[in-house]
Amino acid sequence: MDAPWRSVRRPVPAPNCVQKVDYLLQTRENAAIPFTLSSDNMTLLGSHFNASKPTLFYFHGWMGSVVHGLVPSVARDYLVSVDANAFSVEFSNVSFNINYAQAVADIRAVARIVARFVRYVVSEKGVPKDNIHLVGLSLGAHLAGYVGKEVPGIGRITGLDPAGPLFEHEDCRIRLCKGDAKFVESIQSNGKYVSGLGTYLEDYDVTFAANGGHDQPFCGLLLDDRAVSHLLSGSYSPATDVPLAFICSHVKSQYYYVEALRNPNCTFWGIKAELYSRLLSKLSLGYGANIFVPVTECEFPACLPMGIHTADRPAGAVYVVPTNAKEPYCISEPKTKEELKNVTIWNKAVKKLLGVS
Numbered sequence: 217m218d219a220p221w222r223s224v225r226r227p228v229p230a231p232n233c234v235q236k237v238d239y240l241l242q243t244r245e246n247a248a249i250p251f252t253l254s255s256d257n258m259t260l261l262g263s264h265f266n267a268s269k270p271t272l273f274y275f276h277g278w279m280g281s282v283v284h285g286l287v288p289s290v291a292r293d294y295l296v297s298v299d300a301n302a303f304s305v306e307f308s309n310v311s312f313n314i315n316y317a318q319a320v321a322d323i324r325a326v327a328r329i330v331a332r333f334v335r336y337v338v339s340e341k342g343v344p345k346d347n348i349h350l351v352g353l354s355l356g357a358h359l360a361g362y363v364g365k366e367v368p369g370i371g372r373i374t375g376l377d378p379a380g381p382l383f384e385h386e387d388c389r390i391r392l393c394k395g396d397a398k399f400v401e402s403i404q405s406n407g408k409y410v411s412g413l414g415t416y417l418e419d420y421d422v423t424f425a426a427n428g429g430h431d432q433p434f435c436g437l438l439l440d441d442r443a444v445s446h447l448l449s450g451s452y453s454p455a456t457d458v459p460l461a462f463i464c465s466h467v468k469s470q471y472y473y474v475e476a477l478r479n480p481n482c483t484f485w486g487i488k489a490e491l492y493s494r495l496l497s498k499l500s501l502g503y504g505a506n507i508f509v510p511v512t513e514c515e516f517p518a519c520l521p522m523g524i525h526t527a528d529r530p531a532g533a534v535y536v537v538p539t540n541a542k543e544p545y546c547i548s549e550p551k552t553k554e555e556l557k558n559v560t561i562w563n564k565a566v567k568k569l570l571g572v573s
Contacts, residue, residue: 275356327362361392435464486535
């Protein structure tokens, strides 16, 4: 395997032969019970598939699954905002591999299989490429990019904190990039330069940096809000809560996006990133973003909504998106300095800069 796929900096093995990928189709007519088909039997007979409607393909991340996943899937909540054909791509036979480098290699094979199915719904079922939306979490974001490269002309790709390890500093051929679809956006929640699980690269049509894009409020082994609530309720499970705490900031991108889909009455506003505001948002572990984003005064193009309507106004910039620390994450008003006094911010120098010390 030649460069750029493998190098000293990127020790990735050759892809395995992937035999099968499953697709779970949900529509508003069968949102609760998906219609399942596979790559070796791609018939849609008996389903509620409608080629005149928009079509979503959702890709989970490493060690993930749409059937047994630890984070909420996108497909069902996508149907709240869009009357669509929502396919969840199940490739846990590839992703559930403790050897991350092998999983990174194998999504190339998965992409070829999925691309074949995408071509089928385009050429045989008549779905316009403009009506296809690919959404992927972490490793699934780059998988979505590969599918977009295989099927040029797809309308939209949304990367939910695209994976950083083995993808950063690499050629656009091996990672999600602007140009993989007509509109490519990224929602970044853990793009730290050293210890982040997501990417800090910003070469997309639009980049949303949730709470600065580095760390998310109430994340960490001792701070994760879901783990704490489970502990207090007596439902704490080390098998699920410890991994969730470790990936908390990384997967928050999907929690934010799902809430934006599920609750269209509240807008996740992003404001064009300025160096000062974004730096303080990062240094304050995400808590400081609420001060700098006047969400009640947002207007395009200074502000851009994060969610299904982003593509209506592709602005080509980086936007900081503040959220509440706990669900519901969407905020209607910025935090005041008085409110921030009740929030734990570990960096004393940052607290002083924020005026809440």
